[in-house]
Amino acid sequence: MAITRRHLVGFAALAGAGFTLKPGTLTGLTQAAAEVANFVKGPPVKDHPVVALSPHVFYIEAPSGTPTPENQGMMANLTFVVGEKGVVVVDTGSSVQIAEMAIRQLKAATSKPLVGIVNTHYHGDHWLGNDGFVQAYGADLPIWALAGTREEIAGSTGTFWHESMLKWTAQATLGTRIVPPNRDVEHGFELSLGDVTLRMHHYGPAHTPHDLCVEVVEDRVMCVGDVLMHRRIANMDDGSFKGTIETIDKLIAAADPKIWLPGHGHPGPEVARWQRELFAGIWETCLKAVDDGTPLDGALALALKDPRITSRAAETEGWERTIGKYVSLAYLEAEQAKF
Numbered sequence: 265m266a267i268t269r270r271h272l273v274g275f276a277a278l279a280g281a282g283f284t285l286k287p288g289t290l291t292g293l294t295q296a297a298a299e300v301a302n303f304v305k306g307p308p309v310k311d312h313p314v315v316a317l318s319p320h321v322f323y324i325e326a327p328s329g330t331p332t333p334e335n336q337g338m339m340a341n342l343t344f345v346v347g348e349k350g351v352v353v354v355d356t357g358s359s360v361q362i363a364e365m366a367i368r369q370l371k372a373a374t375s376k377p378l379v380g381i382v383n384t385h386y387h388g389d390h391w392l393g394n395d396g397f398v399q400a401y402g403a404d405l406p407i408w409a410l411a412g413t414r415e416e417i418a419g420s421t422g423t424f425w426h427e428s429m430l431k432w433t434a435q436a437t438l439g440t441r442i443v444p445p446n447r448d449v450e451h452g453f454e455l456s457l458g459d460v461t462l463r464m465h466h467y468g469p470a471h472t473p474h475d476l477c478v479e480v481v482e483d484r485v486m487c488v489g490d491v492l493m494h495r496r497i498a499n500m501d502d503g504s505f506k507g508t509i510e511t512i513d514k515l516i517a518a519a520d521p522k523i524w525l526p527g528h529g530h531p532g533p534e535v536a537r538w539q540r541e542l543f544a545g546i547w548e549t550c551l552k553a554v555d556d557g558t559p560l561d562g563a564l565a566l567a568l569k570d571p572r573i574t575s576r577a578a579e580t581e582g583w584e585r586t587i588g589k590y591v592s593l594a595y596l597e598a599e600q601a602k603f
């Protein structure tokens with residue numbers, strides 16, 4: 265094992281905490297490195313309240329924004345579906361510290377056992393907290409996701425998100441391990457908690473190629489991950505405007521949800537309509553621009569005249585810095601669709 269400056273700093277910390285090594289033994293150094301990994305950890309996350317949304321659905325709403333040292337990566341909502349047989353968590357947050365906070369809050373809210381996790385997609389603010397739940401409830405805890413999501417988290421995408429969250433939060437998420445999903449599911453898969461059923465929906469690329477939406481059937485609540493956001497455009501670098509619109513329409517046709525619970529922001533009955541109109545404005549403008557041979561800058565000018573788009577400007581978080589990017593992505597998708 266190569267001894268790096270980071271190891272030496274860690275060993276010094278261990279020595280100060282009363283740990284000792286066998287001089288000159290590789291085994292001692294290896295054990296110490298493992299102890300360092302367990303010993304060095306970011307600060308705890310303050311408690312955020314659990315809010316009752318429906319008879320079986322409770323959630324912790326994260327502050328809006330992006331991961332920063334100040335919010336410690338607490339930026340995505342965590343959802344608890346509570347039934348007779350136990351609790352399923354939909355998305356686990358950005359870190360082991362966020363998961364530990366959520367577990368404290370969950371135990372204060374219910375005595376029901378945790379029976380599993382659903383990860384809606386592979387962006388790290390929705391699954392890095394898996395680690396905290398596995399540490400608390402065991403390595404065999406079921407973590408359900410689409411196979412594509414599991415593969416991305418287990419591969420380089422998972423590493424990217426793990427390292428990026430550390431950087432964005434100035435190491436506040438230190439101590440978090442990558443824990444991929446361990447149960448593959450497909451569209452139509454159902455989980456029964458006795459008095460409530462969770463039904464999985466996947467209709468192709470939307471926010472990512474592998475978005476899983478979780479319908480809480482009896483409550484008519486749809487947990488949509490980042491397919492929808494409240495008064496905010498989701499990061500569409502991995503996604504599809506056309507696919508998002510189609511997914512919204514198919515969710516409405518299949519389930520007619522009463523409440524849409526997004527991965528970021530407030531839940532409510534209007535979330536899908538608000539975002540569908542905005543996405544349709546952007547997508548249809550770009551399709552027409554491509555068909556007419558209008559260049560990208562012309563497409564942006566057209567988009568900013570569409571009332572479906574301009575009416576959202578004042579109430580959409582980060583509008584000025586993101587609308588140009590998202591029109592560009594939609595224009596590129598429209599070009600690809602044409603050919």
